[in-house]
Amino acid sequence: QVQLVQSGAEVRRPGASVRVSCKASGxxxxxxxxxxxxxxxxxxxxxxxxINPRGETKSNPQKFQGRVTMTRDTSTSxxxxxxxxxxxxxxxxxxxxxxxxxxxxxxxxxxGALVTVSS
Amino acid sequence: xIVLTQSPGTLxxxxxxxxxxxxxxxxNVNIRSLAWYQQTPGQAPRLLIYGASSRATGTPDRFxxxxxxxDFTLTVSRLEPEDFAVYYCQQYDGSAHTFGQGTKLEIx
Numbered sequence: 315q316v317q318l319v320q321s322g323a324e325v326r327r328p329g330a331s332v333r334v335s336c337k338a339s340g341x342x343x344x345x346x347x348x349x350x351x352x353x354x355x356x357x358x359x360x361x362x363x364x365i366n367p368r369g370e371t372k373s374n375p376q377k378f379q380g381r382v383t384m385t386r387d388t389s390t391s392x393x394x395x396x397x398x399x400x401x402x403x404x405x406x407x408x409x410x411x412x413x414x415x416x417x418x419x420x421x422x423x424x425x426g427a428l429v430t431v432s433s
Numbered sequence: 434x435i436v437l438t439q440s441p442g443t444l445x446x447x448x449x450x451x452x453x454x455x456x457x458x459x460x461n462v463n464i465r466s467l468a469w470y471q472q473t474p475g476q477a478p479r480l481l482i483y484g485a486s487s488r489a490t491g492t493p494d495r496f497x498x499x500x501x502x503x504d505f506t507l508t509v510s511r512l513e514p515e516d517f518a519v520y521y522c523q524q525y526d527g528s529a530h531t532f533g534q535g536t537k538l539e540i541x
Contacts, residue, residue, distance in 0.1 A: 349530070351478075359470075359478065359521055361530040374529055376434065409477055418466035418525040421489070423477035 316342050318410050318424035325430045331398040334427045336410035342422075343367070343391045346412040349420060350384065350395045354406040364413070365393060400431045435460050435526045439533035445541040452509040454536045456522035461502050466525040469498055469507045472535075473518045481520075482507065512538075 317339040326332050336348065350362040363373030365384040373382050383396040393410060408427050411420035436459040446452055456467075467485040470478035480489040482498035485505060495510040509516055517540050522533040 351532075358534045359523075359532040361532065376529075411477075417483070418463075418530075419468035419480060419483040419523065420470075420478070421480050421483075423479075426477055 316340065316346075316412060316422040318342070318348075318412065318422060320408075320410060320424040320427045323428040323430070325432065326400050328401055328431055328433055330400050330431075331396060332400060332429050334395045334397075334408045334410075334429065336393045336395070336424050338391045338393065338412075342412060343386070343388065343393075346414055346422075348384075348386075348393045349411045349413055350382070351409045351411055351420070352406040353409070353426075354403070357406075360406075362395070362408075366415075397429075400429075402431050405429065405431045434529055435462060435524055435531055437522050437524060437531055437533035439520075439522060439536045441536060442534075443537045443539060445539050446512055447541045448512050448514055450512050452512055452516070452538055454507040454509075454520055454538070456500075456505040456507070456533050458503040458505075458524065460526070462505070462524045462526070464501055467498075467500070467505055468523045469496075470521045470523065471516075471518045472521065478521065509538075514540075 319337045321335040347364045347366045349364040365371045371384045386393045410424040412422040438457045440455045464485045469482040472478045481492050486498045497508045519535045519537050
């Protein structure tokens, strides 16, 4: 059974950075691509990027290039998403989700972490 | 980037009725990469359909996905109270994953 447990809610000022974590169970870490998807209040879903089992990353070039960094800690099976230069439009719930290699869909999701950007 | 447009934005139906949700793409979509999700308030999305027509584990058989090319459909044959939610389609075009804007299925 795959489980993804995310860190809690965060509040940041505009211009600051935030780190959201996603702890994976079992062999999730070495089997799945881990994606990040966000959802602004009352809005739809937006793909941010992924980190694969080899630690290689790919991000949504049009929206987040240069502002999002995804890393992992193999010793704790935790994936991190750092978003910098925050603006009010980054206020959203951030989800991590799994994709089995070359399956193109997100099978398991974390519970989400609310990030609020406000002055 | 492939843009997915879902219609209608809101669908008002009664339990027991049939629901038909549409997802139209700006370019041809690899059928293997078309998925549907259900989201209820305060919850993470839940995978319903992958590969355009394959039900995910636990998806009731009243949910059917179909379509190819640029036109895809999610059909719910007989609505149950727990089916009233927001539904999203999603695709991957080799460089980015994109989602439709969602269809809200509400109780009439």
